[in-house]
Amino acid sequence: MIRRDPECDLCKAVLTTAFVTLAAEPTQDQLSAALRAVCATSVLVQLTQCVAFLDRYEENLPEAIQSERDVGLLCALLGVCQ
Numbered sequence: 001m002i003r004r005d006p007e008c009d010l011c012k013a014v015l016t017t018a019f020v021t022l023a024a025e026p027t028q029d030q031l032s033a034a035l036r037a038v039c040a041t042s043v044l045v046q047l048t049q050c051v052a053f054l055d056r057y058e059e060n061l062p063e064a065i066q067s068e069r070d071v072g073l074l075c076a077l078l079g080v081c082q
Contacts, residue, residue, distance in 0.1 A: 005081065008080050011080040014035060014050060031062055035054055061078070
């Protein structure tokens with residue numbers, strides 16, 4: 001049986017959606033705005049869980065996305081996914 005990890009799934013959903021609107025090398029402000037917009041508008045994620053996720057991991061994202069754009073690997077680099 002495959003065990004699902006809700007936080008890992010949330011990470012992938014938020015980043016996948018945000019990357020659709022982001023430039024290749026977004027500024028921290030652009031990244032933050034895109035991530036917050038995902039939380040505010042997405043039907044795929046619950047607002048409170050999404051905001052809590054961003055509060056925990058957002059400061060590490062700018063550096064991480066400079067080296068990785070694959071959401072599965074990026075979420076693993078953040079320590080969210082195995």
